[in-house]
Amino acid sequence: MHPAAEHSPLGKSSEYVSSYTPELLFPIPRAAKWAELGLSAETLPYQGVDVWNCYELSWLLPSGKPVVAIAEFSVPADSPNIIESKSFKLYLNSLNQTVFTSREALHEVLVSDLSAAAGKPVGVRISSLDEITAQGVAALPGECIDELDIEVSSYDHPRPELLRCDPAQVVEQSLYSHLLKSNCPVTSQPDWGTVVVEYRGAQLDPASLLAYIVSFRQHSDFHEQCVERIFLDLQRLLKPETLTVYARYVRRGGLDINPYRSTHALPISNERLARQ
Template identity: 80%
Template sequence: MHPAAEHSPLGKSSEYIATYTPSLLFPIPRAAKWAELGLTAETLPYQGVDFWNCFELSWLLPSGKPVVAIGEFTIPADSPNIIESKSFKLYLNSLNQTPFPDRASLVATLQADLSAAAGKPVGVRIRSLSDVEAEGIAALPGVCIDELDVSINSYETPRPELLRCDDSRVIEESLHSHLLKSNCPVTSQPDWGSVAVEYRGSALDHASLLAYIVSFRQHSDFHEQCVERIFLDLQHLLKPEKLTVYARYVRRGGLDINPYRSTEAISLENRRLARQ
């Protein structure tokens, strides 16, 4: 367990507070998990963001009439802190009975509070249900490797030694799998996700990638650190010219978390998948 997480509200009974309470947000420093991966804030080999989508966002108009919407929050991958997910939900719940004069005021409040917790500016976008409906469901790029016929018996911890590549061939391709699963490091509840890998480098053996992804199945860690571990293991193996790894996790408590890590300054699209 992350040393700070045991003091968070995660896994504990919590009072429902329905009026604006920014103190509910619980930041967790990234530094300890970076250190486990041999990284510091100054040596991160990637850039990117964590997209958080809130499907239970509501507040009051000055008239007292409630509004519902979908919130998108963009947290920089190099921010000093992540925001513990249950505290994030409790904070958003505290808006439910809180009036705001207009949508711009709500956005400004969210930006200020979330940026203070993350330690870097957080992007905020509030979308109507009709906007999200019109956008539709996205599909991950490239080849899905889930139908490969592989034998797997490793589930407890990530096993990078399973990964194989052909150094004699340099290729560019996109792969994805919907078989990513890990466990919350505090509650041990399952976190389900899909993961995409886009790279140019030594040809990656697809079956070995699938076995490696499944080896996370009983691993306990936060979403962000799982994606960072996958990125680092692939970078070490492939020595790629470019590499992007991202995961789209299934929502829990009305929130989904989608970490993106890349060697490139890529144009990111936050598009929900069928399970989200």
């Protein structure tokens, strides 16, 4: 368990406050998990962002009438802190009986509070349900590897030694799997996700990638660190010209977390998948 998470509300009984309480946000420094991967804030080999989608955003108009909306939060991957997920939910619930004069006023408060917790500016977008409905459900680019015939016997920790590539063949491709699963390091609840690997480099053996992804199945770690570990293991193996790894996780408690890590700046579409 991350040492800071022991003091967070995650895995504990909590009172749900329905009036604005920014103090509920609980930042967890990224430094300890970076250190586990041999990284520091000065040596990160990737760019990226953690995209959070909130499906339970509500507040009151000055008339007392409630509003519901969906919010997207973009936390820089190099921010000093992640925001612990339960504290994030508790904070958002504290807006339920709070009056805001406009959507813009709420937006300003969210940007201020979340940026203070993350330690870097956080992007916020608030959308109506009609706007989200119009976006529909996305299909992923590339090849799904889930139907490959593999034998699996290891589930307890990531096994990069399973990965194979052909250095003589340089390719550009996109592979994805819906079989990513890990466990919350605090509550042991399952985290389900889809992981996408896009790269230009030594040809990766898709079956070995699938076996490697399945090896996370009983591994305990936060969403962000799982994606960072996958990125680093593939970077070491492929020595790619370009590499992007991102995961679209299933929501829990009205929030989903979608970490993106890449060797280069890339546009984030944040298109919802079928399980989201």
